[in-house]
Amino acid sequence: MTSTSVSPQDHYRDLAATFTARVEAVPDGRWDAPSPCAGWSAREVVAHVIDTQREMAERIGVTLPEGPSVENDPVTAWRTLRDGMQAALDDPDVAGHEFDGYFGRTDFASTIDTFYCFDLVVHGWDLARATGTDETIPDADVVWVENVVQGLGDNIRMEGICGPAVEVPDSADRQTKLLAYLGRTV
Template sequence: MTSTEISPAQRYRDLAAGFTARIDAVPADHWDNASPCEGWTARDVVRHVLDSERDMVKVVGLELAPGPSVDDDPSAAWAAVRDSMQAILDDPAKSTLEYDGHFGRTNLGATVEGFLCFDLVIHGWDLAAATGTDTTMRDTDVEWVSEIAAGLGESIRMSGVCGPEIQVPDNADKATKLLAFLGRKA
């Protein structure tokens, strides 16, 4: 790792803090608002993130600590999953556990970084868009997610991942172009 690269644990910590801020900004009466993800509410976006994280660690024989239901307390449910995932990522013996993934042999930390951290940025935007809170994404996150999305190619269009690309003007900003590539209207 070079001095400009960060570990999966560090990236997760940083992006999870941003996702936490987005959750904490949601007004109590906005959890059932429709999200940009077809058929999902704001609460469903958080549920998806939690379920993805819980399912991810199972592929290497681990479990996240149980926590409250997203239906009862989305913030507390997220905090329980986040803290449990962070503890796993901070333990090299666990974060480097290998498995055979969709794109070949990999390890838990790499998948969390390339998939779950991606979700924290994009579903953070979905959550903010659903609830009328600040949808701004950091430029560094937009660039990082754009690189990952481009690397995924057409596999990003698999059922249940992202919708078809939306056309935007050539002079649109990078965040708008990224969201459009992922089937979202900024």
């Protein structure tokens, strides 16, 4: 469950648990399946999530533990990064570390809570779509991502974030409309 009353630490913990379940559900032989992210396989989606979280931690001088390569063991690679990130978030000094971000002064926990938790939800769906597993995003997470997207405004279309919106029928469900807005063909 996600809501604005949940701490960044607990929000990450909850969304990382969902992402972990998606990673663990990937069937044998599906890691190299193409994902909705152009040019990326399911394995590369997980590598992106790991790499971007690691890079964010390094930006403030935090080194997260190294696991096996995503190429060799994507499940353990993700679990290792997740556990390291959670430990960093649970450390008040790291969580409260302030820096100048793209949108102004912020702190580590707030940045993870917004941008990197967003990635856990959206790339979790990408992974599920690529591997033929359950694509359902919990309703509370759909609402939360909608709020993040609204807060980002036109920045959501910056290079490397989301592609152009895809048209869907007015009758599409809320999850489908959100994913289409984020450039995913559903």
